[in-house]
Amino acid sequence: MRESQAADARRYHHGDLRRALIDAASRVLEAEGPSALSLRAVAREAGVSPAAPYHHFKDKGELLEAVAHEGWDLLDAALAKAKAEASSPAQAISELGVAYVCFARNNPALYRVMYDTARDREDLPDQMKIEGDGAYCKVRDTLIEAGADPKDTLDIELATTAAWCSGHGLAEMAGFKQFAHLKEACGGEVEFFRAVFQHMGLAPRPPGD
Amino acid sequence: MRESQAADARRYHHGDLRRALIDAASRVLEAEGPSALSLRAVAREAGVSPAAPYHHFKDKGELLEAVAHEGWDLLDAALAKAKAEASSPAQAISELGVAYVCFARNNPALYRVMYDTARDREDLPDQMKIEGDGAYCKVRDTLIEAGADPKDTLDIELATTAAWCSGHGLAEMAGFKQFAHLKEACGGEVEFFRAVFQHMGLAPRPPGD
């Protein structure tokens, strides 16, 4: 019997179509890229009619938002893991950056959807809000742990913004083959990320700051 | 003989439809945003049938590439102007960044098309090529003029890449209203850009580097 399944989700005819649609969308996204992510393709992948999604999402954008939301959660988890594994706050900053860019490189289509939907809403997801304990706050906290003055709030916010923008910029650029030879010269993609971050002042600089 | 009109452009029935289509696309883009930029809308704006563009562009992507190309030229000009007006090489670096972000903020839809088409080609336009005298090279030259060691080519390329990524990252983020209060606290949008760049090590740092 299906009634015993976990989660308080709707489970009428299909079971939990909302969940199934998000998963189907993620599958299509990974397999065929963002341009192939049509509502009808998602419905097809989930094995339902083209109009079925409209009983769970207002429109296509709302489905994408749900997919993006999962993406932000994944990114948040990746950053948390990187922070936890760092040996020092100074190292943590650099590792957060590397983890961020690696996430974007490993999930390029999802990363794109995340920012595209954010742009459409002219807003940012909770994970990047100044309040709370999202990814943005993880970066800020790490900067404070690394020695930034927690009392100079403007300076802290600016530094966090600078770090986030740097990571996002590199994440978007890293996909272009223009940088292939630089990655090679650095001895690998991750090493390339580290080297670029050093030039951004995000990696620990040998002499005192 | 091409008749007397200027430009060696095609001018059969319409005159110069290729040119007119690019202009129409730019107009649609500025007026209605990237999501409204359909081939049919552009044809409508130019006053021709929906199939007419296919005699001048292989497909929609090629039209967008043409629009993007003009965008990169505009961006290049904006950077050249900023560099020319800077009072010192160190200032020039910061001013290049500010000019870059301002361009993106003043032409958000165009900026989007520029990078979207570049992503589709998995390549970057000439303006960002390592060779030549495009925008990328302007940044690199300015870094050298500001004191970077021109012999350490890897370091130079990494520094240029870091600068470009920082600018792009800030350009993309600057559109979110999340940062409205930061802009206010800095006393304006441009001042906000400058402040972020300082945290990225792109603005001139008081003590010698």
Add this chain to the structure above:
DNA sequence: TTGTTATCTTAGCATCGTCAAGATAGCGCG
């Protein structure tokens, strides 16, 4: 003038997002 060829239009195809109306199935209530 005549023929050629580039240019543009008309008509059509498959797909997309979305909606309205009908069918279906699980649930509560008697």
Add this chain to the structure above:
DNA sequence: CGCGCTATCTTGACGATGCTAAGATAACAA
């Protein structure tokens, strides 16, 4: 158990999109 209610899903349709094929048209070359 039976009845109805309502959420869920399907069918069918509309307008719009990217793109193609076939025909009309106008500039050029001879």
